[in-house]
Structures are given as C-alpha cells and as structure tokens.
Amino acid sequence: MPKVDIAALPVNTGSGYLPPYRDAVAGRSWRAVAAAGGLTQFGANLVTLAPGGWSSQRHWHTAEDEMVVMLSGVAVLVEDGGETLLHAGDIATFKAGEPNGHHLQNRSPAPAVFVAIGTDFPAADQCHYPDIDMFWSESTGFTAKP
Amino acid sequence: MPKVDIAALPVNTGSGYLPPYRDAVAGRSWRAVAAAGGLTQFGANLVTLAPGGWSSQRHWHTAEDEMVVMLSGVAVLVEDGGETLLHAGDIATFKAGEPNGHHLQNRSPAPAVFVAIGTDFPAADQCHYPDIDMFWSESTGFTAKP
Numbered sequence: 174m175p176k177v178d179i180a181a182l183p184v185n186t187g188s189g190y191l192p193p194y195r196d197a198v199a200g201r202s203w204r205a206v207a208a209a210g211g212l213t214q215f216g217a218n219l220v221t222l223a224p225g226g227w228s229s230q231r232h233w234h235t236a237e238d239e240m241v242v243m244l245s246g247v248a249v250l251v252e253d254g255g256e257t258l259l260h261a262g263d264i265a266t267f268k269a270g271e272p273n274g275h276h277l278q279n280r281s282p283a284p285a286v287f288v289a290i291g292t293d294f295p296a297a298d299q300c301h302y303p304d305i306d307m308f309w310s311e312s313t314g315f316t317a318k319p
Numbered sequence: 320m321p322k323v324d325i326a327a328l329p330v331n332t333g334s335g336y337l338p339p340y341r342d343a344v345a346g347r348s349w350r351a352v353a354a355a356g357g358l359t360q361f362g363a364n365l366v367t368l369a370p371g372g373w374s375s376q377r378h379w380h381t382a383e384d385e386m387v388v389m390l391s392g393v394a395v396l397v398e399d400g401g402e403t404l405l406h407a408g409d410i411a412t413f414k415a416g417e418p419n420g421h422h423l424q425n426r427s428p429a430p431a432v433f434v435a436i437g438t439d440f441p442a443a444d445q446c447h448y449p450d451i452d453m454f455w456s457e458s459t460g461f462t463a464k465p
Contacts, residue, residue: 175411175421176396176403204322210412214384215361219410238360240353242388242434244408250322257322262390262436264365265321266356275321288388288410290436291362301436 177206179219179280189315190230194305200226200279206288222248222279228289231274236298239267239291241288246285248277259287274303276288325365335461340451346372346425352434363436368394368425375436376451377420380442382444385413385437387423392431394423405433420449454460 182204190275200223206219222228230252239252242273243263250257250265252275259277260264266273269292279285300309328350334341346369353363369373377397387396389409396403396411398421405411405423413421415438426432446455454464 174400174403175398175413175419176405176413177410179408179410206410207384207412210386211414211417212384212386212412214415215386215436216412217386217436238353238358240356240358240361240363240436242390244388244390247326247462252321254320258320259322262325262432264323264325264352264363266323266353266358267321268357271357273321286408290363290386 175210177209179204179206182209184204191307191317193317194230194307197227198229200224201228203289207290214280214292215290216293217288220287220289222246222277222285224279224282224284226279226285227315228277230302230307231276232300232302233267233272233274234269234291234298234300235292236269237292238269239289242288242289244286246279246283247281248279248285248287250275250277272301274301321356323355325350325352328352328355337453337461339462340376340453343373344375346370347374349435353436360438361436362385362439363434366433366435368392368423368431370425370428370430371423372425373408374423374457376448376453377422378446378448379418379420380415380437380444380446382415383438384415386434387411388434388436390432390434392425393427394425394431396421396423414461418447420447
C-alpha cells in the first residue's frame with residue numbers, strides 16, 4: 174500500500190546533541206515516513222514542533238541537500254539572511270555545501286508541522302553549527318568544534 | 320534565500336508521452352521547486368491537477384524512489400491494490416523497482432495540489448506503464464513496449 178499509515182508509525186523524540194544544545198529540540202517529534210515505505214535514496218520525516226520547539230540547532234550540511242514542505246501551523250525559518258515565516262504550502266531548500274546555517278522555530282501557540290526531505294550520505298557529510306560550539310561527522314559524532 | 324518564491328517560478332505543462340496517452344495529463348502543471356533552490360540530489364515538483372487531470376499514466380520506475388506529499392484538494396491514488404483517496408497531509412511512497420504502477424487522478428471539481436519528490440537516475444532507470452503500450456528508457460525515449 175503506497176499510502177503511508179502515518180498514525181501507525183512510531184513517534185520519535187530525543188537528540189544526540191551535546192548538552193545543553195539538546196534542550197532547544199525537546200519539543201520536536203517526528204515520524205520516518207520515507208523509511209516506512211522502504212525508500213532508501215532519500216529520507217523524509219514528518220516533523221511536529223510543539224510551541225517553543227526548534228527543528229534543530231541552526232546548521233548546514235556539506236554533502237546533503239535538504240528541503241522542507243510546510244503542512245500546517247507557522248514556523249520561523251532562521252538563516253543568515255534573516256527570518257522568514259513559513260505557512261502551509263511554503264517550501265524551502267538548503268543546498269549541500271552552502272554555508273548558510275538554518276533551522277525552524279515554532280514561536281506560535283499551536284503545533285507546526287512540516288515534512289523534511291534530505292539525502293543521507295554520512296560517510297561524506299559534515300554538519301556545521303555556526304551559533305554554538307558543536308560539530309558532527311560520522312567519525313567524530315557530535316563533538317566540540319575541531 | 321532558502322524559501323522558494325513559488326509564484327515567481329515558471330509553470331510547466333505538456334508531456335513527451337506518445338499520442339493519445341498525453342491527453343490524460345493535459346490538466347497537469349508543475350513548478351520545479353527543488354531545482355529552483357539548486358538542489359541536485361533529488362527533484363521536487365509542485366504539481367497542480369485541474370479537475371479531470373492525471374499526474375501521469377500509471378507507471379513504475381526501476382531505479383528511482385518517488386514520494387508524494389498532498390497539500391490541498393483530493394486526489395485518487397490508483398495502484399495495483401486499488402484506489403485510495405489522498406487528502407491534505409497524506410503521504411505516499413513508491414520504492415524503486417516495485418512493479419506496482421501508480422498515478423494520481425483528480426476526479427473532484429477543484430484543483431488538487433501535491434509535491435512529487437524523486438531521484439533522477441536516467442541512465443539507470445526504465446519506466447514501465449502497465450495499462451498502455453508505452454515504455455521509457457534514456458536510450459529509447461518514449462516508445463512502444465519493446
């Protein structure tokens with residue numbers, strides 16, 4: 174059955190971020206919708222941000238394209254160029270290697286729901302966090318900046 | 320600016336299908352949202368089906384994962400297992416190599432809007448159309464079944 178039975182999927186929470194950086198994403202939960210259908214060429218998570226929740230720390234990937242499709246609620250996209258509201262139907266793209274840290278914040282009193290799509294090339298990727306003393310690569314995991 | 324300026328993107332229409340198979344997709348239009356952001360690792364089109372329009376002929380890809388995120392309106396997902404309605408927020412996945420022909424039909428009186436995400440591996444891919452005498456590969460283009 175190609176239609177994803179969203180309600181049947183496990184709801185994931187948590188973060189591998191170093192403390193205290195994980196606190197900001199405590200209001201984030203997600204269902205792995207692409208993996209549920211057996212897809213391997215890209216990932217897609219259906220993400221809900223509770224009021225106050227962040228999608229991640231502001232970050233950019235060296236090797237992985239990312240895209241967000243907003244489904245409901247309102248999120249604030251924060252990136253080097255400033256802040257932009259995302260409403261249902263809005264789409265944002267984050268090209269691999271562009272050093273423009275980005276994330277979504279839910280500053281509203283209602284949940285914000287979006288689909289985050291991205292490739293998964295952990296052996297090639299590094300993740301940079303411009304605002305905090307954190308870095309990720311497959312060989313180091315989450316660590317202080319090298 | 321990571322947010323895609325959807326209204327500024329060209330609206331594409333048309334089809335390379337053989338006649339008369341292209342008639343069914345005459346009500347389909349799309350904007351290339353991932354390419355607009357410079358993404359290369361997967362494609363994403365924001366597709367509108369006018370009433371009566373089909374997303375494609377029923378097909379499956381040998382080498383390319385696909386996913387649909389429904390944004391507004393109602394579409395009928397047709398696949399080997401039958402017909403399923405897709406409403407806003409619904410997601411469907413189509414794993415590369417699964418020989419389950421699929422497409423969306425808009426049988427409603429209002430537009431149906433979705434995002435179609437997929438990889439693009441034309442050198443490896445073949446596209447099979449179980450209902451009609453048509454086939455696609457990069458070396459043959461659209462042709463009668465070999």
